[in-house]
Amino acid sequence: xxxxxxxxxxxxxxxxxxxxxxxxxxxxxxxxxxxxxxxxxxxxxxxxxxxxxxxxxxxxxxxxxxxxxxxxxxxxxxxxxxxxxxxxxxxxxxxxxxxxxxxxxxxxxxxxxxxxxxxxxxxxxxxxxxxxxxxxxxxxxxxxxxxxxxxxxxxxxxxxxxxxxxxxxxxxxx
Numbered sequence: 428x429x430x431x432x433x434x435x436x437x438x439x440x441x442x443x444x445x446x447x448x449x450x451x452x453x454x455x456x457x458x459x460x461x462x463x464x465x466x467x468x469x470x471x472x473x474x475x476x477x478x479x480x481x482x483x484x485x486x487x488x489x490x491x492x493x494x495x496x497x498x499x500x501x502x503x504x505x506x507x508x509x510x511x512x513x514x515x516x517x518x519x520x521x522x523x524x525x526x527x528x529x530x531x532x533x534x535x536x537x538x539x540x541x542x543x544x545x546x547x548x549x550x551x552x553x554x555x556x557x558x559x560x561x562x563x564x565x566x567x568x569x570x571x572x573x574x575x576x577x578x579x580x581x582x583x584x585x586x587x588x589x590x591x592x593x594x595x596x597x598x599x600x601x
Contacts, residue, residue: 428506430534431469432497434542435460436506437532439524441546442553450510450523454481455556458563458577460494462545468538469494476580482560488577498524506530545573 428436438459443449464472474489481488501507502524510523532539546554548568555566562577 428501428504428530429497430538431471431493432501432506433530433532433534434463434468434538435494435497436501436526436530437534437539438463438542438546439507440526440530441542442556443525444553445526445529447508447526450525452558453522453524454558454577455563456498456524457488457490457494458575459546460491461489461577462573462575463542464491466541466545468541481578482558484560486578487580489580501527 435456439451439456442451442455460469460472461474463469464474469491472491472493474491476487477490478485479488479490498507502509505527508525508527510525512521512523514521545565548554554568557564557566559574561579562575565573565575567573
């Protein structure tokens with residue numbers, strides 16, 4: 428298991444208190460991964476805007492496809508379990524993740540400190556997380572809340588240039 432896969436497992440383990448009967452909602456995990464990419468905890472991940480069903484509305488959210496690949500690895504190998512729930516009044520399935528197998532974590536201690544500082548109070552209790560229309564809010568008892576707007580799409584500068592193909596359909600005699 429690579430470091431990023433361990434970090435994802437650690438986040439889920441932390442927020443479920445290691446209880447296999449508890450789950451973490453997928454949208455919360457996606458927002459946290461996006462937040463930790465911005466904090467350079469997931470150094471090998473990037474993200475891109477993708478249409479997604481967010482709280483019963485289709486919105487563009489910043490998703491990391493490398494993280495999705497790692498989540499699928501953790502599901503396929505039994506380290507995580509996927510939970511699907513149908514709720515009356517909601518037009519979508521609620522997807523969540525729970526711990527499948529325990530892991531001995533061997534990733535960067537500085538990254539662990541950033542995760543712990545973001546998700547835990549000073550007394551070691553888990554901070555409350557509230558889902559909003561545009562992401563999540565990590566609520567702290569001292570009032571130092573962190574708002575993660577996963578639906579705020581970053582404008583990425585890029586340059587493009589014209590490219591002319593050297594082969595045409597007429598040259599191939601199709």
